[in-house]
Amino acid sequence: MKLIAYFIILSTVLCSCAKQVKDTKPETKPNLLFIFADQYRKASLGFLNEDPVQTPNIDNLAENGVFFSRAVSNHPLCSPYRGMLFTGKYPLANGVIANCNSGRTAYGNYLKKDEVCFSDVLAENGYSAGYVGKWHLDGPEPTLPGETVEWDTWCPPENRHGFSFWHAYGTHGRHNNPYYWTTHAAEGEKLVVNKWSPEHEADVIIDYLKNTEHQRINEKPFALFWSINPPHTPFGEVPEKYKQQFAGKDYKQLLNRDNVKFTTNNDLQRGDKGVETKIDQAPDYFACVNGVDDQIGRVISALKEQGLYENTIIVFTADHGEMLGSQGLMHKNVWFKEAYYIPLIVHFPKTVKSKTEDIMISVPDYMPTMLGLMGLGNQIPAKVEGVDYSNVFFNKAVIRPDKQLYFGSEPSNSSSGARGFRNAQYTFAVVKANGQKYYYLYNDINDPFQMVNIWGNNKDLDEKMEQELNELLFGMNDPWIK
Template identity: 45%
Template sequence: MEKAPNLLFIFPDQFRNAAVGINDQDPVHTPHMDKIAREGLVVNNAISNYPLCSPYRAMLMTGKLPYNNTVLSNCNSNRYAFNNSWQKEDVSFSDVLVANGYNAGYVGKLHLTSPAPIPGLDSVIWDAYTPMEERHGFGFWYSYGTFDQHHKPHYWVNEAPEEQLHYVEEWSPIHEADVIIDYINNRGQGIRDPDKPFAMFWSVNPPHPPYPLVPEEYLSRYADQPIEELLLRGNIGSSSEKQQLDFHPGATGDGVEAAEKHVREYFAMVTGVDEQIGRVMEALEANGLADNTIVVITSDHGEMMGSHGLMSKNIWFDESINIPFIIRWPDKIKGNQRSDIFISATDVMPTMLHLLGAKTGLPDNLDGRDLSEYLLRNSEDGPDSAIYYYIEQGDAASGHRGIKTSQNTFVIAVGMDGQIREFMYDNINDPFQQTNLLEEDGPRREKLRERLLRQLEEKEDPWLQRYLALSKA
């Protein structure tokens, strides 16, 4: 009988697709990820449909869109009143894995629980403890909510109560790689049933800010490189664009000055995370597990890093929504392949569970699709578009919607004042999305709008009725 494959699912935070060296965009050093990519399949059009930490993670875990899983925005104490958390009742990725005989482990940042406010405390609480009964079957737990002290991370480990935090004096990716290597070796706190396959989810916080929190050994690689050799994208900075986007509270308008200050640190973080991924891959090899372990490298969203005069994420441009998706499985997937199909966040759960053969108990009400056959055959007749979402806290019908295809990006933005704005870009002839073609191509815009609205209607998106009402007013 064929042994079920293991899964190692790695998703560094705020890691854009351009920052994988093999993609030949950012001048960043990622030899280990490049090697994994050469040994597997690279999906060029992996999309973070709602490029923000918590909404992406909820879509990943539930296979459902934000208005169907209640995580409409980032989890923190301000959103506690909206029940903006991973729901215990949602049968999730890890629930299905465990039901199909897998050991399931989670290491790193979760950011799927909105903690209750503390009376009398004015500041927003971001970090959160996730009780064992709300961990959806994860048997090994080495995690936290969200806490951006990369040089002194903390974790709740397995059955530890909320008051028992484990602090570490080490850069978090290095420490977490040690923890995962122990798990692969089946020792330390990561003891698992060796007769069962394992599924390990590793959410590395870097390259998420604060960018200065990176070891000097990685920063030194970029220290002497001129800024113009680092910020290579043709859309770095644009004050007119920035003004046009002032209505949108997503990506921050810190612009080129912030990018010049932090780009070395961002790339250094990517290189440091890459080195730790290499260490974990060596452990798989040493244990004879590399060939029958599906390794996925992806992210929750990207980073603007000065493009369009913006920093951060949560906007529709490629620097924000286009994420890596590298899948390596030597037993089933040939190396040195690329695919142009579109993979959305909601597709990942059903796709991976079908690849693993872990389909018992898979819910039938998912918003995502099983794309496993397209990956196994590297077929190009799969999905050719993905939807973009931005939602205001607590209001599923609010915000913006868009559609991304290989040819175009088209967005309908509905501001808090009810004003409707549209944006359309030609991704082939204008790959840096610098020119809004709103007035230049009416027929194409109409076709894209019709396609977007049709897909939103199929998904019963509550935004659609608000938009239609405003557009007729």
């Protein structure tokens, strides 16, 4: 009897242990909230004390996360940034060489259906993937030269690269009355909203986190990408409560950078002109920045309320910056810091300790680096050109890049436009225009506001920079050097 009792007890213990093993779940995968604000320059991070902005929520992410102090947008333009972000490739490799519109569609200037994107990898590895906001990666029906150029277009479900939740549009400048296509909407079924777009999108994301209408699969981790249009133009389309923060303040006083000019710099062969008619909108740009931070704060609060905050990687970055009068230019698509430098903050205190990281990271590196952080480093597509630098989160050794590409071109002639790079000391760019080459070289250490072009002052340095650029472009099979 004692022996029988012993076996009964042993059997019970073994069954209990087996049940415990069976019921033990694998370590929970982290969620991902990837936020990128359009035309948000690095100088508008409040904690840097450069622009006159207040960004307490973003500041908190940086204080408790990893701030990449040397992040740049390799092609400071909306569509090319998005192409690099999602494919992990540079523009010549993914085909998104300039902003997507109908005049460029015939040249293949759009995100291809057969690309294996960041979101595809996440969806294939058990994530509920969602996209909210500006997409700007599809090619509208082609138009011929001289015809009206169309910018916006509907993205059919089969072209959404693994995103099962969709609340997005191609591109428009309607911040105060935006429209969207929702997950199951047909092309003719736009949803028009009479609310500031970041606020409406925050509402949508908060509902997504609550999962009130089964927007995602509860049992799966989520990966949500949020592309916020402001502070992109039109700057003036921002709620009055944010404008009031700058009421009565002179834009000339608010623009405190040493390189600001209130008249157009016609000596430069690249960049958006028209400072005289646009520069007075600077207070509204800063108002947009403050408002964007407000809405990000609402979403972060919702993450906490839903118990999702601790297991969610939050990324804040931007597709490019804004010149806002610096160098006598407006907007983007130049090599100067105000357009080229972007925020990049990765917040995941559960796993990653806070620090400032000075690696010279480029946009194609984001996809492999984030996949590495998420435990999916072995799922990085073979054709990705970016590098997995996720070891920097854990202070492990990586082979650090010594330069970052600057690129600007047209899909109709991919050898056109401008090329350059940034290294630890210099920013160098060459522009093809009027059948000539124009050279720009700045010592970023001695001249942090890039006010003096030193090209021509040192022949040996000039030759070295041009040789390094040609080697970089040759390695990327860039037709620029042919």
